[in-house]
Amino acid sequence: MTEGVWEAPGRVNLIGEHTDYNDGLVMPFALSRTVVATAARRDDGILRLHSADAPGGPVELRIDALAPGRGPRGWTDYPAGVLWALREAGHRVGGADLHYESTLPAGAGLSSSAALEVVTALAVTELYGVGLGRQEMALICRRAENAYAGAPTGIMDQTASACCAEGHALYLDTRDLSRRQIPFDPAAHGLVLLLIDTGVTHAHSAGAYGERRAGCESAAAALGLGSLREIPPEELPGALARLTDPVQRALTRHVVTENGRVERVRAALEAGRARAIGPLLTEGHASLRDDFAVSCPELDLAVRAALAAGALGARMTGGGFGGSAIALVEASARERVAGSVERAFAEASFRRPEIFAAAPAAGARRLS
């Protein structure tokens, strides 16, 4: 039996990378690719999970026996973690049947994990009549991902999936969770934002994420700060002068300049100057590649080839070490840029990338 259908989107981060665990600024937008959940309540306290896109049949879990910290058990950690986190927070949700179908590639840096969490939270809270604000929902989902699935990620992905609006990027200050919808409609400006999925995931990505995060925390501690967000761009030279460790200096430089780029992208978009964000995207890539050291040959090549073919700007998006890059291009140059990137990948004997146009889409919602 079905009581309703919900969907939650993946996201692309336009700018603001590796800032969300530094109390910093991010600006993601939602994709039209989503995880769809068909759901119904159950009265026997069982959570029955099935995904058309995961191996194996349905998994049945007793909701009163859900507990984190026993090591990863696979994809069901994400939705089970949401039920656990909701109940931990005192929300009265019970058993459910949840069937998922997805148009969002998993592990491509487009945040399928957050989409899976948010669609679960939205479906279950609506089924059980629990009134939960979107930001609160995102926090529950992050708790599921951090504490239950064991992935130490920031708040951007879940907030993007829960809170984005069509035709807009979401400016989010992760320090106080204030947010603002920023008009971003490439097509209205005669532009296309290409998403270039390299199809690669490098093995060290999980460990490197934790290392970068710990490196940022130790840099903040060395400066006597709670987080690197406390350094405004104009105080960067002074902060760098007080750091002796070259890795801490490079991490700090990325985070502080990246927060500055988010503000500049926001200002340009609010002024209706969409083309002006191109160089800021490219600058962000160089910072991630050289200072934060989270790029990889495939991402660097995607950016280089896109720029050489006339893209206005390009950068890796997401955590790095694979996943996707974005390129802002004139609509008339779309085929040329995409073709150049494909040829460059073929010449380098890299996997053929998947390239599509990404238009800012709606956040999580009920479909029926």
Ligand code: ADP
């Ligand atoms: P990303 O969020 O960038 O896609 P993650 O590694 O954070 O990458 O999350 C991917 C994981 O999320 C998958 O390995 C799988 O466990 C889970 N997942 C995502 N989408 C689905 C889906 N449609 N069905 C089942 N599990 C999914």
Ligand code: MG
């Ligand atoms: Mg994820």
